[in-house]
Amino acid sequence: MKPILRLDKVCKRFGGVVAADDVTFSVLPGEVHGLIGPNGAGKSTLMNLISGIYTPDSGKIFLDEQDISDVPSHMRARMGIGRTFQTPRFLQRSSIEDNLLLGTDLANQFGYLKSYFGKKGSDFEKELKELMKFVDFTFDWEDDISALAYGQRKQLEIVRSMLSHPKVMLVDEPAAGLNNKEIDDVMALLNYAAKERGIGILLIEHSMDMIMNICEDIVVLSFGKVIGTGCPAEVSSNEAVIEAYLGRDVNA
């Protein structure tokens, strides 16, 4: 199977700090690919490079075998790179409906004029209903987004990204701040996105439970370098990975 997202020797430095050093890996469609590493390893930088907020110093990024290294951020989103943030980013003073419609807007892509004159694109309500099966809460359309709890907002951000029909979804720490029930819901939602919708998911997460549970493949970063790849079992027995996480034994 051809990878949906491929990074080829991507480098990025900020002054003297090397945030991404020769990073090479690929994500297959329908796969949940874990991206782990200690704090400051460059995981979020990598997401920003993929979604186009930063441009790489060298190396290339491919979406569906098309080089997108020089494509601006909003065009990458339109080409199918969806993402969520560590802290969910919603319109604070807008209704939940408007916030979710931003996802549908991205899927539709027919521009402001046609939307202004009432053209409706993909079926927002039907799709939303489908996705809301996976989350365990209800809400009022008209309410401000602030009516929702933090964990609910985090789940809704994944829902919004899925409404935009991405090919690749970059999910940044979805489990942080969620309770166990919510984490289960998120895992079910991500599994559905990958298995039923064929979306390639790149998942940053500190909860090893979650990573080991739903990732087929994992890439481990430390100081911007890939120090290990493979399935969960391989990674958790990888010497370099254990060292990066736990430190070297003095007597070794």
Next chain:
Amino acid sequence: MEKRMKIKPSTLLIFLAAAIFVIVIPNTNEGYSMMIVNLGLIYAIATYGVSVMLGMGGQLSFATVSFMGVGAYITANLCSGRNGINMNTALALVIALLASALLAFGAGLILFRLKGTYFTFATIGLVQVSWSFYLSYKPLFGGPDGISNISTLNLFGFSPKNYNDWFYILAAFVLVIAFLVERVRRSQLGRSLAAIRDNEIAAQTLGINVYMTKVVAFTIAGVLAAVAGSLYAMHSQFVSSDMFTYERATTYIIMAMLGGVNNTAGIFVGSVLVTMLPEWLRFMQQYLQLIYGIGVILLMVFMPMGLAGLASGFAKSLKRKLYSKKKVTAGKEGPKQ
């Protein structure tokens, strides 16, 4: 998660208030006081541009007066016979609209190379530049004397004979523009602007072209200002540069802030109130600027979302009170804990 009901009571209330306004005002006013109300309506059109830029997109621009000037002077040149041209006024309005759209689009492309506060400062520069032209360049703008003898509007044979006639025409313009602006808010453009206002990086990752979306908003604001300017020229039949100073530019921002910068009905109320205020406070004219200044400070401290924010906050707390009352009764009837 059920879909919303058809018409909200607040919408109904707004239409009722608008209907009363349109019926009562022209029947109780005439002459000078009617003219002031009309000016309020004209300013409201320009202030809707501020609402699109500042309310929806979070971009503070003072350029309203620059484009109002574009509309006013194009109309003045085409409809006063000063260059031997005496065009149909409705046609002149359309020309003013198209020309301002082009100019605003071009200016937007340049100005939005800058972001945030830098953009705002650049618009202040634009206001100073356009005002100097309006004040000093005689061939196009008439210099300090301005341009007079502008024909009054003629819409398909109907021409207003007095300020009361004008009121109905302007009210129709405001209604249509308010509707169009409200539609912007509820379409993809409005949501994109809201996303830009809240977080530009998140907006990008939602596929929004931040730069072009801002330029589109700036163009809409420019066109609305130019329509207001064009109508102003025909209504007053005279245009001069002191309508387009920086000081005037701040007034439109205050109108929007007083009414509620992101609220269609609020914009209208704010514009009319700020226009009427100097008339009501005529007896203490020498303190007017002082009162005005203090008013703006108090406004920002106590109701940053303007009168509309105040109203919606009141409605929300009312709703909560009714709702919590229900909850209490339910608790009493239910089993004790």
